[in-house]
Amino acid sequence: MSQSPSPYNGETVALARAFLDAMEAREIDIARSLLAADFTAIYPGRRSFKVLEDLVASGAARYRKVRKTYARTYYVPQDAEGIETVIFSGTLTGEWVDGKVFQDIRFTDQFRIRNGLIVEQQVWNDMGEALLVRSGA
Template sequence: MESAEKIARDYLAAVEARDLPRAKAFLAEDMVMLFPGGKRPPSLEQLVTNSKGRYQRIGKTIEGVDLCPAGDATIAYCYGTLHGVWPDGEAFDGIRFIDRFEIRDGKIQSQWVWNDSGEHRLARGGRN
């Protein structure tokens, strides 16, 4: 199960660095992503494109990873806070997140994401 934590952390680091070829190396061919609002980007490229209107920059401070065996897979829950810059240039920090990864045979089968960024946008009057 230790390798599942490394896979999740290394994948998140590659996505944050926008090293999409490296990030894709961690993914199963039929990997499924599910983001807040029920959004299911069909690819990492589309995920990055979609985020451009939401943030100038975003990163994750991982506070921990909990691992759970699930048959022939391992579920890795990564949690912590988001930090970055909104499109209007205002910095943010301390927004909670959880990413749930299903990892099988060394590849990420799914990533489900929860975070409070929508709550923070509402508190800013709906501005990104």
């Protein structure tokens, strides 16, 4: 009895993870090499970025560094438009701009990948809520 092939595509998952690792290390040229020409990153607060340096600058106003701890990875096979989807969820740990540490902030990143390049990243996290709690609001 033969098994049917797994719908899980490790190469596609590795591509999305390589992008996140490069961004965390601020290896912008490596991260850029993984993107389609029409790439868009969508972040909480209706913030949208097409240029990686703009995305990095936006984060720099909030934190000095951030590291992800991955809890789950999901893969959705190619749809009718040829898009594969990878979703990571877990927590963020890092340092605010004033040097104080934060941890256990939830995140979810969703990637849409076409022809081996990332066309879209959507980000959800509790960073805004953590900033509100920090400010005493």
